[in-house]
Amino acid sequence: MDLLQSYRDTNPEGEEEVHNSSPDLSINSSPVPAKSAAPNVDSLTVAGQVHRPIDPTQHLVSFNKYGLVQGFRNHKLGFVENANIDTFMFDEQYYTSYKFGYAVDPSENNYVGDVEGFKSNGGISVYNMPQHVQKKTKREKGEYAHADKTSFHGKEEKDYQGRSWIAPPKDAKASNDRCYTPKRLVHTWSGHTKGVSAIRFFPKHGHLLLSAGMDTKVKIWDVFNSGNCMRTYMGHSMAVLDVWFSNDGSKFLSAGYDKNIKYWDTETGQVISSFSTGKVPYVARLNPDEDKQNVLLAGMSDNKIVQWDVNTGKITQEYDQHLGAVNTITFMDNNRRFVTSSDDKSLLVWEFGIPVVTKYISEPHMHSMPSISLHPNSNWLACQSLDNQILIYNTRFQVNKKKRFGGHIVAGQAGYASQVNFSPDGRFVMSGDGEGRCWFWDWKTCKVISTLKCHRGVCIGAQWHPLQQSNVATCGWDGFIKYWD
Structure with missing residues (x-):
């Protein structure tokens, strides 16, 4: 009965029960916060927390493993970002790691790799090894320290008729007796890994181009057909300074900072003979006379010009009057005389x-x-002076004050030995400069005809093609050789 009593719809007084459906306002409730689809974010504060500036005095790099960078994985091992490091320092640590097994950690003042080896070696690198360690390394290398090697990159060394790959094309001839200044880039050779010191065209025909690289290699390139590297000559242990062809192009000289002059066979890549006085040769030349192609002259760092007989390998003469390192050797007067220049700021005639x-x-x-x-008519000498001008001397070695070629920049802290040259018809004077440009002047008026922006850095060499009158090859310290038309 009690249960039935609880289900009744009326109160005891007989009145119907009224239900209030309004909410109970007596309960304490907090307001719901508003939501914004585009909230304002203090990006500067967030960026400052993630990318903290580095204090160079602490030699530490802070790392926040919960930072936003964790979400930006661009490598399977994490996040990789670019960093600036000097090329010399990178090479030093790279070769030190290869040789000793340890290297400097760039993120902090520490070493990575073989720490025990680092302690036992005293932290030396490949560039600051003690002298006794260097001598021991040279003894261990023995005869393989300066092994002469060569690599042929062409399809075949002889064609179907048995002709050598260095043979000039039979149809190669000068198309015009008048030269013109180049205006556009035709081809770029990029085989050297470091700067290029000098370039030389194959004598008379120019179908091949020889280059001396600071990467210790000498390369020869095809000019007329494929434009590829035909052969690489590897025999120097340091940068190559100069190269020079024999009259027929079958042989050439190379002089390097390793204090050696090598006499190569162009076709086979074999070293015929090697010459050295223990000093650095800055320039090497063969006597241009056909009956004196066995005579080698080299300007040395000990102020001497040394003369060898390449057949016997013996020194036959020494010219010792300069007070500084010899820079150039130029034959003149039907090869009966030659003029030399030096760091002592003088010209000597022998x-x-x-x-x-x-x-x-x-x-x-x-x-x-x-x-x-030397001018093509053999009456004038153009001399690249390090006061930003080209001086002209006659065969009596008097300065022609009416002819002065300037505007380019070759002066600097050490000066740039940018090559000066003439067009085959003698109408133009050409020179590189320290800003990577190649300048062309008119021989008669001494006015600037045109300039070409050729290289990033120094344009050290410029050669006019012997047959294609409007074509010029330039080389620079950026490692490129460029061909212009």
Whole structure:
């Protein structure tokens, strides 16, 4: 009965029960916060928390493993970002890691790799090894330290008729007797891993181009057909400074910072002979006379010009009058005389085979002349002076004050030995400069005809093609060789 009593619809007084459906306002409730689809974010504060500036005095790099960078994985091992490091420092640590097994950790003042080896070696690198360690390394290398090697990159060394790959094309001839200045880039060679010191066209035909690299290699390139590297000559242990062809192009010289001059066979890549006095050769030349192609002259760092007989390998003469390192050797007067320039800011004229100076040119206002070129008519010498001008001397070695070629920049802290050259018809003077440009002047008016932006850095070499009158090859310290038309 009690249960039935609880289900009744009326109160005891007989009145119907009224239900209030309104909410109970007596309960304490907090307001619901508003939601914004585009809230304001303090991006500067967030960025400052994630990318903290580095204090260079602590030698530590802070790392926040909960930072936003964890979400930006661009590598399977995590996040990789670019960093600036000097090329010399990178090479030092790379070769140190390869040789000793340890290297400097760039993120903090510590070493990675073989820490025990680091402690036992005293933390030395490949660039600051003690002298006794260097001598021991050379003894262990033995005869393999300067092994002469070569690699042929062409399809075949002889064609179906048995002709050598260095043979000039039979249809190669000058298309015009008049030269023109180039205006556009035709081809770029990029085989050297470091700067290029010098370039030389194959004599008379120019179908091959020889280059001396600071990567210790000498390369020869095809100019007319494929434009590929045909052969690489590896025999120097340091940068190659100069190269020079024989009259027929079958052989060439290479001089390097390793204090060696090598006489190569162009076709086979074999070293015929090697010459050294223990000093650095800055320039190497063969006597241009056909009956004296066995005579080698080299300008050395000990102020001497040394003469060898390449057949016997013996020194036959020494020319010793300069007071500084010899930079250039230029034959003139039907190869009976030659002129040399030096760091002592002088020009000396010699009779070939006689170690006595016949003409001494030195003035207080003169500067060093690291490049000299003979005019095609053999009456004038163009000398690259390190006061940003090209001076002209006649065969009596008097300065032609009416001819002065300037505007380019070769002067610097050490000066740039940018090559000066003439067009085959003698109408134009050409020179590189320290800003990567190649300048062209008119020989008669001495006015600038045009300039080409050729290289990033120094344009050190410029050669006019012997047959294609409007084509020029340039080389620079950026490692490229460029061909212009």
